[in-house]
Amino acid sequence: MAKHKVIEPKSDHPDPHHHEKGxxxxxxxxxxxxxxxxxxxxIITTGFWERILRVMGR
Structure with missing residues (x-):
């Protein structure tokens, strides 16, 4: 029974316990x-990226 449940498509009612690896x-x-x-x-909004670029520039 368990193997049949895994093989059958679970589109009707997806169970959280029986997730596909994909x-x-x-x-x-x-x-x-x-x-x-x-x-x-x-990082962009706080301006931290500019600090990183300045450090990398040096």
Whole structure:
């Protein structure tokens, strides 16, 4: 029974306990992209990026 549940498409009712490995990878990649975007936004808005460029310039 368990094997049949894994093989069948879970589009009707997705269970949080039975996640596909592909979905896990996609979710992790999306989370990483969102975190990097937020960090980049904060660095740019706070002007911290200019400090890094000045230090690298020296």
């Amino acid at each position: 979905m896990h990878i996609v979710i992790k990649i999306l989370l990483i992209i969102i975190i990097l975007a937020v960090v980049a936004y904060v």
